[in-house]
Structure formats: structure tokens, C-alpha cells
Amino acid sequence: MNKITMTLQADHLILEALKEDISSEDVSTNAVMKEAVQGEVDLICKQDGVIAGLEVFSRVFELLDEGARTELYCEDGDEVKCGQLMGKVTGDIRALLSGERVALNYLQRMSGIATYTHSVAELLKGSRTKLLDTRKTTPNMRIFEKYAVRVGGGYNHRYNLSDGVLLKDNHIGAAGGVAQAVKMAKEYAPFVRKIEIEVENLDMVKEAVEAGADIIMLDNMSTEEMREAIRVIGGRAQTECSGNVTKENIGRLTELGVDYISSGALTHSAPILDISMKNLHPVE
DSSP states (O other): HHHHIIIIHHHHHHHHHHHHHOSOHHHHHHHHSSSSOEEEEEEEEESOOOOOHHHHHHHHHHHHTTTOOOSSOTTTTOEEOOOOEEEEEEHHHHHHHHHHHHHHHHHHHHHHHHHHHHHGGGTTTTOEOOOOEEEEOTTHHHHHHHHHHHHHTOBOOOOOSSSOOOEEEEHHHHHHHHHHHHHHHHHHHHSSOOOOEOOOOOOHHHHHHHHHOOOEEEESOOOHHHHHHHHHHHHHEEEEEEOOOTTTTGGGGTOOOOOOOEOOHHHOOOOOOEEEEEEEOOOO
């Protein structure tokens, strides 16, 4: 995440997270630290995984203390091990204490997503199929969670509703059918936008192809139905499989030869990676 993106898109979210945790003052920290004292604390991994979010972690402390500095011994995308010293943070001890939980929440969450995504992406290794995330993200965490997916070896689907056209079942119902929905989208959307449509059976597949959809999402279809759908499409549109895709069941899709597999589980079901800050002490 570059500096401009961090400033414009992430800083205000990080500040809101800090305000949520400190509504008036950090009573515990202010009780034991009456004035500014420089300190140092270790960042320690407590579980094997893929690290993601180190810049966000560091930024939490920089927003609380302009003089805070983080020395890192790894970088986003690295595989880390239990017990590994990943870095040290120095700064006003009050900032280190007040920002600890928020900083770790971001780092643990993002690293958990990167770790889970990596494990799923490995199952697609050697195939032509790309692993995509979805919009099933935690509110106000999308920029962080989608970044973590990329770190873990996945790819981002559209970022939000303004990012691309995806006609789902209720859009189709509102438009009056598959063909009508695709036609209306083509007439309204800028010509540079691809039109993707979600289908649930072979009749809808045929209608989507004939209507000229650019991408056809095969949603919650059986393996045999998807195989037949890909045959019917015959390369006239890109294909995407979706619907309750997890690490445990993705194996049934890998041999189909689809262009994309999207999985909401990458962001909504990934467990956190256990990380802690330890050994805080004053420094000269």
C-alpha cells in the first residue's frame, strides 16, 4: 500500500478505529505514564503463517506519535514462524500502549486472510484458474482485507459497486430477465466496462451467451452442470465459479478449466494469525 493510498484511503479508517478504542482517554496508560518516555517493544509471531499489514501496523503508532519508528525484519508476503521476532517499535510509551490493540487487530486480521488465501491459492497452483475474493468483507475493512488477499496470492474481484457491472439474481429479476438485464447494462455502462452476469442453470447460461455477456458467473451449480455450462459457453465469454467455495471443497472445481473461482471465505472465514507485542521497556 503506497503512501498516497495510505493517506487518502486508510488513515481516516485507522483513526476511527483508534477513536473507537479511546473514546475520551486511555485511563490505564495515563495512570502509569504521567509524561512522555521513549520506549521499545518487540513484535513477535506466535503462529506459522503469511504476514500482511506491516505498514498499517506501523502507521497506527505514527498517527499517535510522529516520532514513532518501526524496524522490521520481514515484509508482507513472507512466511513467518512461531516465535519469530518480526520487528521492534520505538516511540512514546503512551503511544505504544494506546495503539497496541488496534495495531495488532489490523495485523492479525490481515495476516490471517493472507495465510488462508495462500493455502487456497496453492490448491490452484499449476492451473489456469485465478482465485478471486468478493465484497463479503468486514465493514470499513475492505481496503485492508482485499490487500491481504493479494499478499496471499489471490486476486481482487471488483472493489465496490462503482467498480464494475455484476448482474445478480435480483438485478435480473428487476430487469425482467437475463437478456433484458445484459441489454440494459450495455446501454448504460461505459463501453470500457465488462458486463458480468450471475446464472444458476443451463437455460440462463444459454441466454447470457446469446445476450453477449463478457463474463458468466456459474453460481451454486453442480459440478456436472458447470462442466456442461463451460461447454455451452465455448470460449465466447469468460467463466467464473462461485457459491460456498472453501479450501475444503475447491478441489471439485480445479479440473473444470474455468477462468476464475471466487470465494467469500477468503475474507469472511479466515481465522486471525496469532501475533503479540512483548517486552516493552524504556530506552535512553
